[in-house]
Amino acid sequence: MYAIIQTGGKQYKVAENDIINVEKLDANVGDKVNLDVLMLVADGKVTNGNPIVEGAKVVAEVVEQGKADKIVVFKYKAKKNYRRKQGHRQPYTALKILSVN
Secondary structure: OEEEEEEOOEEEEEOOOOEEEEEOOOOOOOOEEEEEEEEEEEOOEEEEOOOOOOOOOEEEEEEEEEEOOOEEEEEEEOOOOEEEEEEEOOEEEEEEEEEEO
16 A cells, blocks of 8 residues: 655655655654645555545654755856855655555
């Protein structure tokens, strides 16, 4: 059994005991969050939502709040002595999927 969920403007395929990194959620470590289910597949039967599946629920637990690896943003213009170097670390929330039903 698996589900397609939506959070942070992105969609993820999840099953029980999966750990996924999603866009930062406003929750503390150990909190449980409910996620919107767009599609549910159970025993070969597919249930599509319009836009979400009524009665379906995915419960996840916050495992970690962290930051991804640094990416370097470097801008320059050739022959103009224009250089800008900037780093960025995207915050994320690690979720463990507890139940899909």
